[in-house]
Amino acid sequence: MNHSLNQTWETYTASWKAATTVEKQALFAQSLDPHCVYNDPNVTTQGWQELTAYMDAFHQQVPDGHFQTKTFSTHHQQSIATWNMLDGKGQVIGEGTSYGKYNNDGKLVAMSGFFAAT
Numbered sequence: 450m451n452h453s454l455n456q457t458w459e460t461y462t463a464s465w466k467a468a469t470t471v472e473k474q475a476l477f478a479q480s481l482d483p484h485c486v487y488n489d490p491n492v493t494t495q496g497w498q499e500l501t502a503y504m505d506a507f508h509q510q511v512p513d514g515h516f517q518t519k520t521f522s523t524h525h526q527q528s529i530a531t532w533n534m535l536d537g538k539g540q541v542i543g544e545g546t547s548y549g550k551y552n553n554d555g556k557l558v559a560m561s562g563f564f565a566a567t
Contacts, residue, residue: 466515490566513537
């Protein structure tokens with residue numbers, strides 16, 4: 450396992466739990482390319498501002514919701530992770546898989562989440 454890509458992934462994952470835009474932006478600066486593309490069954494976003502808005506909408510639906518990585522594998526500047534979605538009390542309320550693609554600086558340029566759409 451490439452430790453630095455795993456660290457990047459975990460920093461990105463932590464941004465989903467961050468309560469404020471300032472906290473999110475600090476984590477994004479460590480883990481995401483400014484022009485990153487995120488997509489899942491519900492949305493496609495480009496850049497930090499759109500992703501922040503989507504994360505904020507997620508927190509409206511699931512207060513203090515966050516994600517916990519179960520498995521992480523990587524090769525050739527890409528990764529696959531399985532995860533649990535947890536509510537604010539730490540109860541598992543969903544699960545899924547995400548694919549990540551990284552630039553030469555080790556920052557995520559694309560993240561795709563796969564889960565049962567609601």
